[in-house]
Amino acid sequence: MKDLQPNSNSETITADLLRPLSKPGLGWYTTVTISGLLVLLAAVALGYQFTKGLGVWGINRPVFWALDITNFVFWIGISHAGTLISAILRVTGAEWRRPVTRCAEAITVFALMIGALFPIIHLGRPQFFYWLVPYPNERGLWPNFRSPLAWDFFAINTYLLGSIIYLYLPLIPDLALLRDKSSGLFRRVYGALCLGWRGTQLQWDRLERAVRAMAVIIIPVAVSVHTIVSWDFAMTIRPMWHSTMFGPYFVAGAIFSGIAALILAMAVIRRVFHLENYLRPVHFNNLGLLLLTMSLIWFYFTFAEYLTSWYGNEPEEMAVFRSKVSGVYAPLFWGTVVCCFAIPAPLLAIKRFRTIKGTMVASVLVVIGMWFERFLIIVPTLTQPKFTFNWGSYTPTWVELSLTAGTFGYFVLLYSIFSRLFPIIAIWEYKEGLPLGEHGEQTVVGVPDAELESV
Amino acid sequence: MKEETKSNKPQWGMVIDLDRCTGCEACVVACRVENNIPAVGPEEAAKGRSINWIRVERYVEGEYPDVKVKFMPVLCQHCEEAPCEPVCPVYATYRTDEGLNAQVYNRCVGTRYCANNCPYTVRFFNFFDPKWDAPLEKALNPEVSIRPRGVMEKCTFCIQRIRKGEEKAKDEEREVRDGDVVPACVQTCETKAMYFGNLADPTSEVSKLSKSNRAMRLLEDLGTKPRVIYLNKGD
Numbered sequence: 176m177k178d179l180q181p182n183s184n185s186e187t188i189t190a191d192l193l194r195p196l197s198k199p200g201l202g203w204y205t206t207v208t209i210s211g212l213l214v215l216l217a218a219v220a221l222g223y224q225f226t227k228g229l230g231v232w233g234i235n236r237p238v239f240w241a242l243d244i245t246n247f248v249f250w251i252g253i254s255h256a257g258t259l260i261s262a263i264l265r266v267t268g269a270e271w272r273r274p275v276t277r278c279a280e281a282i283t284v285f286a287l288m289i290g291a292l293f294p295i296i297h298l299g300r301p302q303f304f305y306w307l308v309p310y311p312n313e314r315g316l317w318p319n320f321r322s323p324l325a326w327d328f329f330a331i332n333t334y335l336l337g338s339i340i341y342l343y344l345p346l347i348p349d350l351a352l353l354r355d356k357s358s359g360l361f362r363r364v365y366g367a368l369c370l371g372w373r374g375t376q377l378q379w380d381r382l383e384r385a386v387r388a389m390a391v392i393i394i395p396v397a398v399s400v401h402t403i404v405s406w407d408f409a410m411t412i413r414p415m416w417h418s419t420m421f422g423p424y425f426v427a428g429a430i431f432s433g434i435a436a437l438i439l440a441m442a443v444i445r446r447v448f449h450l451e452n453y454l455r456p457v458h459f460n461n462l463g464l465l466l467l468t469m470s471l472i473w474f475y476f477t478f479a480e481y482l483t484s485w486y487g488n489e490p491e492e493m494a495v496f497r498s499k500v501s502g503v504y505a506p507l508f509w510g511t512v513v514c515c516f517a518i519p520a521p522l523l524a525i526k527r528f529r530t531i532k533g534t535m536v537a538s539v540l541v542v543i544g545m546w547f548e549r550f551l552i553i554v555p556t557l558t559q560p561k562f563t564f565n566w567g568s569y570t571p572t573w574v575e576l577s578l579t580a581g582t583f584g585y586f587v588l589l590y591s592i593f594s595r596l597f598p599i600i601a602i603w604e605y606k607e608g609l610p611l612g613e614h615g616e617q618t619v620v621g622v623p624d625a626e627l628e629s630v
Numbered sequence: 631m632k633e634e635t636k637s638n639k640p641q642w643g644m645v646i647d648l649d650r651c652t653g654c655e656a657c658v659v660a661c662r663v664e665n666n667i668p669a670v671g672p673e674e675a676a677k678g679r680s681i682n683w684i685r686v687e688r689y690v691e692g693e694y695p696d697v698k699v700k701f702m703p704v705l706c707q708h709c710e711e712a713p714c715e716p717v718c719p720v721y722a723t724y725r726t727d728e729g730l731n732a733q734v735y736n737r738c739v740g741t742r743y744c745a746n747n748c749p750y751t752v753r754f755f756n757f758f759d760p761k762w763d764a765p766l767e768k769a770l771n772p773e774v775s776i777r778p779r780g781v782m783e784k785c786t787f788c789i790q791r792i793r794k795g796e797e798k799a800k801d802e803e804r805e806v807r808d809g810d811v812v813p814a815c816v817q818t819c820e821t822k823a824m825y826f827g828n829l830a831d832p833t834s835e836v837s838k839l840s841k842s843n844r845a846m847r848l849l850e851d852l853g854t855k856p857r858v859i860y861l862n863k864g865d
Contacts, residue, residue, distance in 0.1 A: 228779045229740075230757030235678030237751050239742035299740015299755065299780025306720045306739055316721070316737070324719035324741055411747040412713055412852065557746065561849060562704070564687040565751040567678050 188606060192598045193356065195448040199595055202447035210587035217581020220574045221296060229299060233571045238557045241550075242575040243297035244407075246582055248549045249432070250290030251331070251404050252425070253542075253586075256433030257283030258338045259397045260465070262390040271461055273608045274453045277601045278444060279437050280342040285589040286436070287335050289582050294327065296578075323406045330396075330403040337396050341389045347372050347382060348603040401429040413556050414491040415484060424476040428545060431469035431515070435541035438462050440590065442535050444599055453600055456531055463534040466541065467523035474516040491561060498555045503568075507547050514544025637727035640796070640806050642787055643829035644816070645839040646703055647861040650823035653686050653701030657815035657824065661705075664788060664814035666774045668760035681754040683785040684815050700863070703824070705815070706731060706752045706785035707848060707856030714744035714753060722782070729829075729857055730787055738781040745782060749849050753784045787826070788813035808835050829857065 195203070224231050234241050257279035264272035295304045307318050307328045318325045350369035354362055372378060405425035408416040418424075438459060445454040481500070484492045499508045519537035522528050558567050593599070661667065661684045670679050684705040691698045708731045715723050715731065722738035725731060745753035759779045762770070770776070773790040777783045788811075795811035808827050816824040827836040836859070839845065844861040 228758045229755070230674070230679060233677075234757075236680075236745070236754060237678070239745045239755060294741075297741075299738070299742070299782075300778075301739075303739045306737070319716070319719050319721045321716045322719040322743070323717065324743055328719070407743075411717070412749060413746065560751045561749050562687060562751065564689065 185606060185609075188609075189352070189602060191450065191453070192600050192602050192605070193353075195594055195599065196353075196596065200447060200449075203591060203595065206443075206447065206587060207591050210584040210591065213580050213584025214588055216577045217584065220577035220581070224296070224574055224578075225301070229297075231572060231574045233569055233575060235567055235569070237560045237565055237567050238554060238569040240297070240557060241554055241569050242571050242579055243293050244553050245546065245550045246579055247290050247293035247297075248404055248425070248552075249546050250286045250293075250582060250586075251401060252290075252429035252432045252545065252549070253436045254283045254286035254290060254334070254338070254433065255397055255401060255426070255429035256286070256437040257281065258334075258341055258393050259430060260434060260437060260462075262341070262393045262397075265386070265390040266394070270608055271458060273605045274450075274600045275437070275441065275458055275462070276345065276604060277342075277597075278441050278454075278599055280338065280345075281590060281593050281599070282433070282436055282440055283338040284335070284342050285586055285593070286433075287331070287338060288589070289585055291331050291335060294324070294331075323403065323410045326403045327407060330400045334396050334400040337389070337393050341386075341393050344382065344386050344389060345601055345604060346597060348374065349598050349601060352602060353597075398426055401426045408552065408556075414489070414559070415495045415556050416552075418480060420476065420480065424480060427469060427472045427476055428548060431466070431473050432542060432545035434462055434466045434469060435538035435545070438466065438534050438538040439542065442531060442538075444594065445531075448594070448599070450600065453605070459531045459534045460529050463523050463529045463537070466534065466537060467520060470516055470520045470523065470541070474512075474520070477512070477516075491559075494559045495555050498559065499551060504551060504555050508551055511544045511547045511551060514540040515548065637729075639728045639830075640828040641729040641830040641857070642708070642792065642811070643729070643827065643836050643840070643857040643859065644705075644787070644813075645825040645836045645845075645859045645861060647823045647825075647839075648700070648702060648863050649844075649861060650821045651686070651701045651703060652821055652823075653688060653699070654820060655686050656818045656820055657684050657703055658682055658686065660814040660818035661785075663769065664771055664774070665786070666760075666770050666776055668756075668762060669766070670758070674757070679757045681756075681783065683752075683754070683783075702860070703815070704750060704752060704848070705858065706787075707750055707854065707858045708785075708787060710855035710857065711853060713747045713749065713852075713854060717743045717747045719743070728792070730789065730792075731784075732789075733782060733784055733786070735775065735777050735781050735783065740780040740782065742782065749852055749854065753782050755782055756780060805831070807831075 232241070232243070234243075261272065261276040261279040265276065295301050298304055306316075307325060309317050318328070320326075347369050350365050351372035351374065354365040354369055357365055402422035402425065405421035409418055409421035411417060441454050441458065441462075445451055481496065484496045498504050518540055522533055522537050554569050558569060560566065662669075662682070665683060667681050667683065670681065674680065684703055687702045687704050689700040689702065691700060708729060710725075710729065712723075712725065712731050715725060718724075719741060720737055720739055722734045723731065723744050724734070740755065742755055745751075745755060756777055756779050760776055771790075791813055792811050796806055799806040799810055806828055811826060813826050816826045825836050825839060827834040829837055829840065831837060839861065840859045842861055845859050846862055847856045847859060
């Protein structure tokens with residue numbers, strides 16, 4: 176592993192981390208163009224769907240949900256990257272988190288925005304989605320609080336609000352820095368956003384307290400969100416949905432895919448913005464270890480889930496089980512196992528492969544694998560209702576595929592724009608971890624990789 | 631999730647005698663005409679977009695030549711503890727005090743969650759705007775509303791006929807009795823395999839038949855307590 180000497184000069188750090196804002200480089204423009212085109216494609220598909228009706232999707236009776244809910248669960252899962260990772264690292268005081276937190280928190284907000292779109296656009300009458308809001312009205316109508324979808328609505332909104340606050344709070348000192356360094360309209364906008372930050376001791380105290388409190392609060396919120404998403408399935412009486420362990424299974428899968436997304440985002444940022452000195456091999460090594468842990472946990476859950484179904488040998492469960500393990504969905508199922516466990520686990524377990532490239536390969540596989548895992552949870556169960564007379568099949572149409580591609584484009588686009596407007600690595604948080612100059616105290620950010628890994 | 635209703639109103643129920651069903655599907659056609667069910671055409675039907683509030687499921691048992699074909703008309707079971715009801719986030723489907731599982735088209739936002747939780751697969755979604763090939767649009771039943779694109783629909787036990795029957799009984803100042811309410815499928819059944827009536831009235835035909843030794847309910851072990859009772863084949 177190449178040993179990169181981290182910067183410790185305050186001026187250089189500010190200049191490096193603010194460079195993407197003024198000179199984003201060719202890579203940034205290419206990324207924005209491609210992702211923008213994908214978003215455009217999805218917008219066309221969405222317009223077509225809104226004018227024609229949901230019949231332009233491949234869904235049917237009995238497969239009433241398919242890629243819509245797959246994308247929903249997948250993106251809500253990705254959103255667990257950020258907030259949860261960053262919050263846990265902050266709470267435990269992991270010093271190496273410093274350049275990682277904001278990359279992670281931004282993922283949460285954008286992935287959540289995309290995931291939360293699907294429950295709305297998948298509705299038969301999306302124009303009435305606000306009927307899930309409990310607002311007083313002349314007819315005395317309320318949402319049904321017994322429905323897991325209503326729980327979803329509240330859980331996701333809570334999480335979205337919480338993670339926006341959690342992204343915003345640590346952004347304030349950097350916004351003040353941007354205010355000081357910019358002029359004109361930008362100065363006014365940054366100035367308004369930083370809420371009059373002057374960097375007094377009182378303000379720092381309050382900020383630290385607020386960030387610490389949010390870090391603790393956001394962890395149970397994140398866990399509850401994906402648990403409730405899993406309950407959309409677990410509360411029903413469908414074979415291989417009605418499972419008591421779906422809550423933790425989904426949360427584990429969410430953190431798993433989230434870390435993979437974080438590693439990929441960091442690797443791209445590192446290259447595009449030339450931040451090799453900040454996002455260093457040690458960060459990929461540490462996140463790689465977390466990814467390995469989650470891969471093992473994911474495998475354990477999957478194994479436990481499928482073994483109990485198989486051993487129980489109930490005909491309806493077995494029909495779904497067989498279709499996944501040896502039937503039409505077998506290529507996808509075994510592909511998922513390969514992508515989520517068979518390749519990443521050994522790759523990440525061997526130190527020699529736990530490099531930036533190695534963790535990237537593992538992460539790409541995990542993201543793909545987890546998308547198909549979500550698909551496999553939803554579709555095979557739905558194709559096989561209790562009465563065999565009603566069994567069906569599902570093939571996606573171009574509309575659903577475009578929407579799916581569009582989600583990835585939209586995510587990259589939002590992320591690119593964010594990194595152009597705000598420093599993607601928290602400048603103050605990074606500097607806070609630096610050695611204290613004349614006092615000569617070393618903290619982890621200032622320590623070269625080689626030394627860190629032997630710790 | 632458990633739901634409980636107590637009411638003094640008639641409790642509507644149906645009995646289907648599988649011994650008498652020949653699988654002719656006249657009930658399917660009658661239902662379609664009575665309830666303004668749109669025809670989606672062969673292509674969409676092949677994709678699983680057809681709407682049939684009642685269907686005749688065919689099951690072939692045994693190996694040729696020793697085969698037995700079983701016909702089973704399946705419609706909304708109007709479960710007393712319906713799995714579709716608690717999962718709807720906007721209360722678009724609920725239990726009426728007459729034991730009907732009602733679908734409120736105007737309130738439905740189309741999450742399709744109810745359909746996913748229905749073990750009988752008897753809920754239908756309007757994937758497109760409803761349309762009828764000419765001149766069928768002239769034969770629409772004025773007493774049944776047309777469902778817009780994007781909402782769920784399903785068998786109502788011919789609620790429009792129930793209302794009419796109840797009003798007639800009220801006008802004549804008496805309780806509803808057998809024959810007051812006859813849903814389209816029951817009326818059409820050639821072999822008189824279907825019966826409809828008030829299960830709360832012990833003298834009604836459906837009440838008596840529901841106590842038959844042959845009486846059973848679909849997927850009884852789920853505990854959904856369907857209001858449609860089947861009489862098993864007697865052979």
